[in-house]
Amino acid sequence: MNDSTVTDCPASPALKLKKRSRDPVLTQRLAFAFLFVSTLLIIVPVGLIIVIIVQKGLPGITWQFLSDIPRQGMRSGGIFPAILGTIYLVSGAIVFALPIGLLSAVYLSEYARGNFLTRLIKLAIVNLAGVPSVVYGLFGLALFVTFFKFGASILSGALTLGIMILPIIITASLEALESVPHSFREASRSLGASRWQTIRYVVLPNAISGIITGTILGLGRAAGETAPILFTVAAFYLPQLPGSIFDQVMALPYHLYVISTQVPNVDEKIRYGTALVLLAMVLFMNLAAVVIRCRFRKKKKW
């Protein structure tokens, strides 16, 4: 295209756009190609990571690997104490975070007015979500381990993880509660139900899927985090199982960190196997959340 074809109607905005790039169609093709390549640059490595871990980790997964304690300085044996430790920590975190998170979401959706306090709470949630995970570790160390004298224990670790996943649970629950139509509440109130009865028997049952989804996503996040448990609970090497919530435990993410950086000459099979177990655990939870979300969405009556 040459310039002479563009000059006959300079006032038209479309032609003004044209003037800046000689051939808009070609420009569009190039631009879209760039967008596409960028997308591939993100998506392809994600696929590769999963494929590599599954491919190299799968041969190492045996019943013995999953059920045995680590042996010979973690160079052989299994990872059972780490799996169990992570399950304990995640359960503890959710027991702490779910009630507080859920009630906090109820407050924001049902009671809060659009005032300064509400804005402040929302800002606090955003900030809580943005605090670096290692800072949670410091906080847990200062408050639970040192100040409350819980020591490095399941209790300290679970509470630290619980506070870390609080914003996830609040945000997801809030979204679920807010998606319940207003007319449901009005109908309930007009039948004489009190505010709390309305929440308890109308709003919460209708929001349950979103709440469960948020909870599972919180679980997944808690299972994968390492930095918050570094100084609050995680044991480098602890072949026996914990006896109480005041004991230290091994945890999967920390164990993976230890055998890939701190212990030399660990068999590749064990390292990839551990990575696969951790990844599978986290992805399974995410998948469960997606499935629940889809299933309930289909059932929705409004």
Next chain:
Amino acid sequence: MRKLKEFLIEKLILFCGLASIFFVVLIFLFLLKEGLAVFKTVTPPQFLFGKSWYPISEPPHLGILPLILGSLMVTLGAALISIPIGVACAVYIAEVAPLKIKEILKSGIELLAAIPSVVLGFIGMVTLVPWIKSIFHLPTGLTALSGAVMLAFMAMPTIVSIAEDALYSVPKTYKEGALALGATHWQAIHRVILPAASSGIMAAVMLGIGRVIGETMAVMMITGNAAVIPHSILQPVRTLTATIAAEMGEAVVGSEHYFALFAVGIVLFVISFIVNVGADLFLHKKEQ
């Protein structure tokens, strides 16, 4: 009786509603409680701009400039890589991709967000680090560059999903107007949709960078952890986060080293606070 029960429940709900504020304040107070003690030995400028970090020498050198520069170098590198690619990916998902592929791409991004950082660090160690070592003929692949690439990757889910939300919330009529005036699809994206979504995209970028600054495990595993002032992106560096994670285990409770690590925590907390409040302002600007 029932009235009393409801009264108590409503008070409990209010109490939990305030929990987030309570915890943010509590975190900050406890960081201050443990961290401020370091300023008995060093002044704040000495701490922030001191050029050497030898926390266990006698007397200890507690200057965190090398750590700040390490964090800065890795973060800048990650931002340079992740912002263009992440925003481009968001535009592709929001505007260009066919509906079916869109869902697949979105779940791919969600998948990436779900992978624990220690797993990404591990994968970085066994793939990225050897590549960088052989491409640049370095003695070690554990460099700031490796960290920047990995962190760019980890910032993607944040940047893509928030930027995509922002693009999606641009009114359809804007695009239709541009197309009706004869603009091509790309011209409409470039000149109309992107500017209209700019504050949301800014927020996405800020939150992505916030994620990068706070990232700990992956960065500790692949940047080499040398607490010296870096001169090139192909050198090992140590970030603020990695310093805390690597050294807190050995620091004696109540020692200068221990206080200094908490003071590093204060620095991180303040940075993340500024980033998050800033991003929140951008998001609210969009709403008005």
